[in-house]
Amino acid sequence: MSRIPETPWSPDAPGTPRAPGLPWATAPADEGRLRERQEALALVATEAARARSGSGRLVLLRGATGSGRTAVLEAVTEDAAARGMHVLRARCSPQDATTPFGSVLKLLNSALEPTDPRPVGRVASYDRLVGERLWRGLRSCAARGPVLLAVDDAHLADRPSHRWLAETALRLDRLPVLLVVTERGQYDIDPPSAGLAHGLSPALVRTLTLGPLGAASAAGLVRAASGVAPGVAGGQEWVADCVRAGAGNPLLLRALLDDLPAREEDGTVPPPLPDSCAALASGAFPAAVSWWLENAGRTTADVARALAAVDLDGPGGVAGPAPYGGVEEYAELVAAMAGADPARVAGWLTATVRLGLLRRDREGRPRYAHPLLRDAVLSGWSSAGRRAAHRVAAEALLGRGEPVEAVAGHLVRTGAVGEEWATGALLDAAAHAIGGGRPEDAMAFLRRALDEPLAPQRRASVLTELGSLEYATGRSSAGIPRLSEAARLPGGPGDRLRAALALGTALAERGQARAAVDVLRDLDEQLPDHPGLTRMTRTASAFLSEHDQQVRSEVYRWLRSTAGHSPGLVGAAGRALLIRYEATAGLTSADAAMRGIRALLEEPADALAEPFLLGTAAAVAQWADELDEAEWLVRRGLAGQRGSLLHPMHTMLLNTRADIAAARGAYAQVLADPGPPHSDTGAARRTGSVNEQAHAVVALVETGRLDQALSLADSVRLPDSPDSWELNRFLYARGVLRAAYGDPAGALHLFLESGRRQSARDVVSPVVTPWRSAAAECQLALGRQREALVLVEEEARLAAVWGTPRVTGRALRVLGVATGGRRGLELTGQAVEMLRGTSVDSELIPALIARGRQLIAAGQRSRARDTLREAAERAEVLGAVRMRTAAEHALREGGARRAESARTGSGSLTASERRIAALAAEGRTNAEISALLHLARRTVETHLTSAYRKLGIRRRTELASALAGDTGQR
Numbered sequence: 004m005s006r007i008p009e010t011p012w013s014p015d016a017p018g019t020p021r022a023p024g025l026p027w028a029t030a031p032a033d034e035g036r037l038r039e040r041q042e043a044l045a046l047v048a049t050e051a052a053r054a055r056s057g058s059g060r061l062v063l064l065r066g067a068t069g070s071g072r073t074a075v076l077e078a079v080t081e082d083a084a085a086r087g088m089h090v091l092r093a094r095c096s097p098q099d100a101t102t103p104f105g106s107v108l109k110l111l112n113s114a115l116e117p118t119d120p121r122p123v124g125r126v127a128s129y130d131r132l133v134g135e136r137l138w139r140g141l142r143s144c145a146a147r148g149p150v151l152l153a154v155d156d157a158h159l160a161d162r163p164s165h166r167w168l169a170e171t172a173l174r175l176d177r178l179p180v181l182l183v184v185t186e187r188g189q190y191d192i193d194p195p196s197a198g199l200a201h202g203l204s205p206a207l208v209r210t211l212t213l214g215p216l217g218a219a220s221a222a223g224l225v226r227a228a229s230g231v232a233p234g235v236a237g238g239q240e241w242v243a244d245c246v247r248a249g250a251g252n253p254l255l256l257r258a259l260l261d262d263l264p265a266r267e268e269d270g271t272v273p274p275p276l277p278d279s280c281a282a283l284a285s286g287a288f289p290a291a292v293s294w295w296l297e298n299a300g301r302t303t304a305d306v307a308r309a310l311a312a313v314d315l316d317g318p319g320g321v322a323g324p325a326p327y328g329g330v331e332e333y334a335e336l337v338a339a340m341a342g343a344d345p346a347r348v349a350g351w352l353t354a355t356v357r358l359g360l361l362r363r364d365r366e367g368r369p370r371y372a373h374p375l376l377r378d379a380v381l382s383g384w385s386s387a388g389r390r391a392a393h394r395v396a397a398e399a400l401l402g403r404g405e406p407v408e409a410v411a412g413h414l415v416r417t418g419a420v421g422e423e424w425a426t427g428a429l430l431d432a433a434a435h436a437i438g439g440g441r442p443e444d445a446m447a448f449l450r451r452a453l454d455e456p457l458a459p460q461r462r463a464s465v466l467t468e469l470g471s472l473e474y475a476t477g478r479s480s481a482g483i484p485r486l487s488e489a490a491r492l493p494g495g496p497g498d499r500l501r502a503a504l505a506l507g508t509a510l511a512e513r514g515q516a517r518a519a520v521d522v523l524r525d526l527d528e529q530l531p532d533h534p535g536l537t538r539m540t541r542t543a544s545a546f547l548s549e550h551d552q553q554v555r556s557e558v559y560r561w562l563r564s565t566a567g568h569s570p571g572l573v574g575a576a577g578r579a580l581l582i583r584y585e586a587t588a589g590l591t592s593a594d595a596a597m598r599g600i601r602a603l604l605e606e607p608a609d610a611l612a613e614p615f616l617l618g619t620a621a622a623v624a625q626w627a628d629e630l631d632e633a634e635w636l637v638r639r640g641l642a643g644q645r646g647s648l649l650h651p652m653h654t655m656l657l658n659t660r661a662d663i664a665a666a667r668g669a670y671a672q673v674l675a676d677p678g679p680p681h682s683d684t685g686a687a688r689r690t691g692s693v694n695e696q697a698h699a700v701v702a703l704v705e706t707g708r709l710d711q712a713l714s715l716a717d718s719v720r721l722p723d724s725p726d727s728w729e730l731n732r733f734l735y736a737r738g739v740l741r742a743a744y745g746d747p748a749g750a751l752h753l754f755l756e757s758g759r760r761q762s763a764r765d766v767v768s769p770v771v772t773p774w775r776s777a778a779a780e781c782q783l784a785l786g787r788q789r790e791a792l793v794l795v796e797e798e799a800r801l802a803a804v805w806g807t808p809r810v811t812g813r814a815l816r817v818l819g820v821a822t823g824g825r826r827g828l829e830l831t832g833q834a835v836e837m838l839r840g841t842s843v844d845s846e847l848i849p850a851l852i853a854r855g856r857q858l859i860a861a862g863q864r865s866r867a868r869d870t871l872r873e874a875a876e877r878a879e880v881l882g883a884v885r886m887r888t889a890a891e892h893a894l895r896e897g898g899a900r901r902a903e904s905a906r907t908g909s910g911s912l913t914a915s916e917r918r919i920a921a922l923a924a925e926g927r928t929n930a931e932i933s934a935l936l937h938l939a940r941r942t943v944e945t946h947l948t949s950a951y952r953k954l955g956i957r958r959r960t961e962l963a964s965a966l967a968g969d970t971g972q973r
Contacts (some may be wrong), residue, residue, distance in 0.1 A: 008914045015597035025083060026860055032633055035941070037078060038216055038221075040074070042211065043213060043516060044082075045282050046078065047075075048079075048211060050181055050183075050209060050897065051083055051086065052080070052468065053181075054149055054150075054179050054924060055179060057253060058176050058177065058179075059176065059180040059182065060182070060208065061172035061182045061184065061200070061203070061843070062184070062208075062209045063184050063186060063198070063211045064186070064736045065186050065198070065211070066185070066187070066213030066214070067189035067340050067444070068294070069252045069291070069295055069300040070154075070253065070254075072155075072185035072213060075213070076153050076183060077529075080151060080183075080884075084151075088149045088150060088181075088494035089147070089148055089151070090670065091150065091152050092153040092154075093110035093153070094109075094155040095158075095164070096159055100835065105164065106157075106165075107160075107164040107168065108137075108164075110152060110154060110630035117661045134167050134170070138171065141178075142178065145180050145434055148177065149179040149180070150180045151181050152179075154183070156187065157185065158187045158195065160359050162369070162775070168199060169199055169201075169202070169203065179738075181832050186199055189299070189354065189717065190350055190353075190354030190837075191299050191302075192299075192300065192347045193410050207547070209568075214358075215252055225246060225249075225260065226238075226242060227286040229273065231273070237272045240274045244282075244860075245260070245276065247376075248276055248373035248375045250359040250360040251358075251359040252358070252359070254294075254295070255291050255295070255376075255600050258287040258290065259291075260374075261284075261287045262287045263283070263284065265677075267381055275377060276373070278377050279376060280378050280382050287910055288375070293649035296383065298688070302341065304383075305392075306337060306351060307355075308388075308389070309337045310352075311371060311377045311378075311390055312340065312381065312389060312416070315811060321563040326445045330352075333368045333369075333482070334349040334352055335399075336400065337401055339399045340393075340395050340396045343670060352369045352439055355369065358362045360372060360376065366441075375871055385615050390416065391417075391418045393416075394420060396413045401424060403426060406431045407434065410428045411431075412432075413434075415429075415447055416430060418454070419817050426456075428961050429450070432450075433448040433452070437647045437810065440474070442472050442476055442647075443476075446472050448475060449465055449472070450469065452463060453466070459494065460493065462489075462492060463489045463490075463493075464500070466489035467485075467486065467489040467498075467501055470486035470509075470649075471648045472647055473485065474649060482509060483510070486505050486506035486509060487513070488651075490503050490526070492920075496530055499526060500540070502521055503522050504543055504649070504651065505648055506771070507519035507520070507522045507544075507547050507638060507651070508649040509552050511547040511548075511549075512550070513729075514551075516551030516555075519547040520544045520554055523541075523543055523544050526540060538577060538612065539574075539611050540562065540570075541573070541582060542573075542576045542577045542615050545580050546580075547651055551737060552562050552763060552764055560686055562584075574612055575603045575606045575609075576612040576616040578599075579599075579600060579603050579615070579616050579620060579623075582623060583620075583623055584598045586768060586805070586938060587766040587767070588763070588766070588767060589805070591804075592804060593626065593628070593807045595622050596626075597624065612650040613640075613643060614643060615652055616653075617637075617640035618652040618656050619709065621633045621636035621659045625662050625663050626770035626807070627667075627773075628806055631824070633663055637659050637663070640652065658692055658695065658873040661673060662685055662773075663805075665698045666843055667844075668843070668844050668881045670705060672880055673695075673698045673702040674702050674703070686824070693719060693727075693729035693732070694729050696715065697733040697736035698737070699715060700715055700716050700733075701736050701739050701740075703715065704740055704743045705884070706884050706885070707883055709743055712743075716737055728764065728771075730760070731757045731761050732757075734752065734760070735757045736752040737753050738752075738753035738781075739752060742777075742784075743885065747780075748781070749783050750777075751785070754777045755774070757772060758772075758778065758916060768801050768804070769801055770807075773798065773810065775794040776814055776816075778794050779791040780820075783820065796818065797817045799814040799815065799818050800808075808838050808841045809846050810838040810839070810879075812835075812846055812847070812850060816835050818830050819832075819833075819834065819853065825861075828858070829848055832856070835854050835870075835896040837851045844881050847877065848881070848883060848886045850877050851870050851871070851873055852871065852874045852890050852893055853890055855870040855871035855890070858870060871890050871891075871893050871899070872890075872894065874886070874887075874897075875890035875891055876913075880916075880945060880946065880949045881945075882952045910955055914948070916950045918936070919932055919950070919951075921937070921966065923947060923959060929943045929947070947959075
């Protein structure tokens with residue numbers, strides 16, 4: 004045998020294994036790394052004293068990777084040397100496995116004498132000879148004084164060295180030799196080989212397992228290294244976050260602290276821990292985690308990464324553990340992803356929870372203690388391995404019947420599967436996400452579905468839905484190209500029409516009405532043998548042309564001409580559009596319009612045309628004051644719509660719903676309906692049209708919140724097209740706002756501009772926007788009675804043509820104010836009587852106020868007070884603060900002394916409101932309350948809305964506590 008050079012081993016010797024990128028992995032022991040290791044130090048000190056007296060023993064220190072085994076060993080060797088013991092040290096490494104007795108030769112190299120060359124013979128004989136020679140060398144060394152043998156990482160020793168150490172432990176009880184060995188001891192998926200103490204009598208070995216640091220010690224280590232004092236604001240949370248990320252493991256904690264930014268000298272708390280390792284300084288932390296995984300073995304590393312992949316939140320969290328059955332099913336899933344034994348995986352999960360790297364969630368399933376730790380586990384995983392594991396997980400979940408979104412959550416992290424089950428799962432998950440109001444998740448699933456092989460017709464359907472969602476969420480730069488591609492792909496007429504409608508809707512809303520109509524015209528030319536498709540394209544073109552007056556005129560000219568000689572080519576939806584046109588042009592009455600609409604609704608419905616017919620019918624019914632019927636038509640129309648697809652009628656139905664609420668003066672509903680304003684960046688979801696925002700501005704004005712109304716008006720992005728009817732409605736709303744601020748001249752300009760634009764579109768009837776009466780009121784405020792009379796007389800004439808209480812009553816009210824005298828009193832009286840039997844108190848209240856003021860002017864103060872008190876009470880129920888204030892001001896002008904009542908809280912409730920609110924709080928439905936009190940259901944709803952506003956609540960479930968709370972205060 005050749006003699007090994009007598010170079011004492013040291014932690015810095017070449018070939019010494021160390022954590023990659025961790026310069027401190029073999030640093031001398033320090034106080035921080037020896038926290039909670041006093042028991043180990045005391046045990047070794049006791050056994051060292053016993054060895055110095057002549058009776059040695061084996062002390063085995065076991066622990067997980069990074070638990071500080073080496074630090075403890077360094078400390079005990081220094082202490083032994085200081086007490087006069089001869090210290091021999093060795094660190095085992097994977098490289099030793101190829102050299103028989105390589106680990107022990109490192110240990111005893113300096114104690115051996117030169118020997119003859121290696122003998123020839125059987126291996127077993129050779130092992131005995133070497134073993135005996137090593138034993139004699141140890142005895143010779145011990146004869147000169149007490150010896151401490153320190154062996155680090157004995158689990159990596161070559162088999163002959165491992166066997167020699169175990170046999171030596173049997174003979175130490177009569178020698179002044181203490182053998183201190185560290186050994187990796189943690190639960191790995193692949194069962195480890197027998198440890199050094201296996202088969203030894205407890206009398207010959209003392210074993211101690213080093214666990215993770217406790218929370219207090221780990222926190223102390225973090226504070227000592229970071230300098231964050233306990234009393235610093237936010238410091239406790241930051242330290243706790245570090246402890247979770249490091250899992251109480253000294254190795255990981257040190258690496259993490261080395262990776263964090265340097266502490267500021269002012270003592271402030273460092274920035275919060277990131278969730279991604281990409282934000283760390285040097286990469287020491289992910290390197291330490293990778294080293295931890297490498298020491299655990301390939302299978303354990305695969306399981307740890309599979310767990311991280313399952314734990315990783317996907318779209319909407321669907322790839323997280325929440326959807327997966329119980330703990331056993333969770334372990335089976337992770338095992339399937341890693342190709343491991345489920346029983347061993349379950350044991351590993353339990354053991355790793357004890358180590359602190361995992362924590363159990365509410366369902367008892369183990370998850371990584373911190374997102375940064377999870378990301379570090381994933382960072383060393385190849386993309387191919389990760390994709391393969393996610394595919395296995397998706398297929399396993401599908402076979403087990405788990406929610407389809409859980410399956411798709413894994414599929415979004417794989418490449419193309421190329422099988423129908425994957426495509427179906429992704430599309431089903433997208434549908435679930437849309438139904439659950441999670442468009443971002445749906446878009447992720449649909450984008451991933453496009454990676455799978457799809458037939459052209461199916462691909463067009465996916466592109467249409469995805470493009471619609473992207474456009475609706477502000478990503479028009481992505482949505483419109485997808486819709487354009489969908490419109491070009493072959494497919495059935497219905498599919499192609501849906502794609503063309505979605506693309507046309509997007510283009511029209513961006514002010515490109517001509518391009519939108521051309522899309523439909525091109526489709527009509529490509530499919531000339533489908534007369535039903537022709538009807539649909541022409542009808543849809545009429546709606547899309549609303550954003551461009553020239554295009555609108557061309558489309559309606561065709562509709563009128565064709566309806567005259569070939570009504571079958573126009574269809575029911577097209578004829579309904581013509582009724583709508585006549586209503587806005589002042590060419591028909593409400594009664595005639597509704598007769599025509601109802602007749603069309605009774606005709607056999609075409610599935611593709613029905614949304615257009617229902618949307619048009621709802622708008623006409625709303626103008627005709629048939630609000631309940633209009634509401635029913637809106638609900639029916641929306642029920643047949645796929646909200647994920649762009650369709651011109653979807654926005655129209657929502658606009659009509661807002662019109663109905665505004666007509667009723669349901670200000671709370673108006674303010675609840677609109678979504679956030681249009682956003683130039685697309686960050687906000689586009690759920691509120693400009694029309695809905697216009698109604699919201701007016702509702703804020705009427706409820707006395709002018710500053711909020713101004714803020715909303717300034718934040719709304721107006722349509723790109725100068726001919727948009729929504730722009731006209733918004734100009735009117737801004738006029739209402741300017742008038743409320745006491746600027747009649749500014750309001751007049753806005754009203755007249757709105758009217759000019761409407762008239763240019765052949766919209767002259769006041770059913771859409773009563774700009775003439777609003778402008779006339781401004782003229783009166785400016786002292787221009789003659790100009791006011793001209794405007795309001797024209798509105799009264801047009802209102803008489805349409806013939807509904809709302810438009811006629813409004814026109815008579817303003818005409819009466821402008822006329823004045825006895826004739827004016829008569830006109831306002833007619834307005835009140837006409838409006839009193841309707842459900843549009845928002846028009847009746849100003850009529851009552853106008854009549855009250857005229858009665859005061861006529862000297863009929865008693866009648867005036869009764870009229871104005873009625874106006875104030877109705878305004879109170881409606882929540883119309885501005886009109887209530889106007890009524891009370893008129894009352895004071897008439898000499899009345901009306902005591903102020905509470906406007907909020909239980910004390911502000913009227914007797915009827917309190918009675919209805921109490922019944923609702925008991926759990927009764929609106930129908931039950933209306934039957935019990937013999938009231939109309941609409942009256943019950945109105946009183947409840949008023950009660951909600953006064954009590955400052957938004958839900959029916961809050962009524963009981965709100966009423967009880969106010970009762971306790973009285």
